[in-house]
Amino acid sequence: MKKLLYSLSLIALLFTACEPMEDIYDDMDANKAPYTGRVEYTLVDDDYTNISKLAKDEPNAANIGKYKNFSSSVPAAKFVPYLLGAKYATLEKGSIANITYKEYVGGLSYLGTLAKAVAYTLTNADYDSMGPGPGQYNNFSSSHKPETYLPDFLKGKYDDAKSGDFVYITYKYYSGGVSERSDYYKFDGTAWAKESVEVPSGVIAYTLSNSDYDSMGAPGKYNNFSSSAEPEDYLPTFLKLKFPYSKNGARIAVVYKYYSNKKTSNRADEYTLKNGVWSESVPTVMKTSQFIHTGAQGWLFDPTVVFKMVKADFKIIVDNVKADASKVETSKYPDSEYYYGASYKYDNFDVRDGKVSSTFATWQDGVKEAIGEVLLPAKFPNAVKEVSGVQVNYKVTFVTYDGSSDMYEITFKCTKSGPNPTFEFVEMMAK
Secondary structure (H helix, E strand, O other), rough: OEEOOHHHHHHHHHHHHOOOOHHHHHHHHHOOOOOEEEEEEEHHHHHHHHHHHHHHOOOOOOOHHHHHOOOOOOHHHHHHHHHHHHHOEEEEOOOOOOOEEEEOOOOHHHHHHHHHEEEEOOHHHHHHHHHHHHOOOOOOOOOHHHHHHHHHHHHHHHHOOOOEEEEEEEEEEEEEEEEEEEEEEEOOOOOOOOEEOOOOOOOOEEEEEEHHHHHHHHHHHOOEEOOOOOOHHHHHHHHHOOOOOOOOEEEEEEEEEEEEOOOEEEEEEEEEOOOOOOEEEEOEEEEEEEEOOOOOEEEEEEEEEEEEEHHHHHHHHHHHHHHHHHOOOOOOOOOOOOOOEEEEEOOOOOOOOOOOOOOOOHHHHHHHHHHHHHHHHHOOOOOOOOEOOOOEEEEEEEEEEOOOOOEEEEEEEEEEOOOEEEEEEEEEEEE
């Protein structure tokens, strides 16, 4: 079977173009000879769209194309293989793909709090119901403060409120002129009190009114968004008209109503202005994962951690031995130890006689303990047994010295997730 290892230049040549779905399948037909290969590729926007199409029967698959990223609800481990199977149809068992992609990391949890709140704007009748103070001019002022009247008003208006309920209430306030203000109030099970909602510095929180929906056309029919009138199709234009003087980088959290499954609920999204265009804020990080072609099962996510030991890794072992009185070692050099034979001066394990403790039957036993019980728990304190249901292995390459240098690869599997993870030896082989 033909073996082929791509050079970086060939990889760049193959993957600079963005291919629509028909081109992907054309490529499959153009090169039918199977081979084993290694590829590195960074997804572009069209790839996320194509994955959505290929995985259209999977729950939430449409979100991949919509947001151009993966997340906990649509993990890369599950969905990237759809693209690999189509894009690299001629690659066979043993092929490896390192794929770089965008992953949603959240960071906008405050939006959930905003969405919990019921938005309400006081009417003239509401001011009147609060007595001659607010009712005289249908507003609040320094003489008639909102926090004096609103707790009782809300208790009467929402007499079935449950502990934890939020209201985002908008009212008129006089201070040399009348303006609108808004506050959050929370019910603790007994009384309503003004609540400070943690909105990130510089972010404006805005709740759409009925007149706002009306101004957008279709959403005004029922004063909400829905699958037939999605917020992302209307809010960028609305924000541009509503906040025409916003500067580049401005951020606005928009609270709106959304109808789905015969129920209307509040939702909230954050939008950022960039180069004159408002777009939804979607915090992501670039992440690289490895996938391996298994043959009959096709492409599968491979969370194996692969690294070669460097100076810092050997130092972890040396420092551990020198700090543990039970590990007798005779090295007089600060950069080496004679229990496992580790040296961070030479970045190797010295396996000559006398350099490894007689506690171990072989130098291999010493290295197994050094890496599996000292290095890996220290280097990966938050290691996990599985990622997306796949066992996590650690393949570690290291150098030994016995008069000449040799290279080995040792494999462990994580058997207990961190904190205080444990690792079980799998195999060791010369490279």
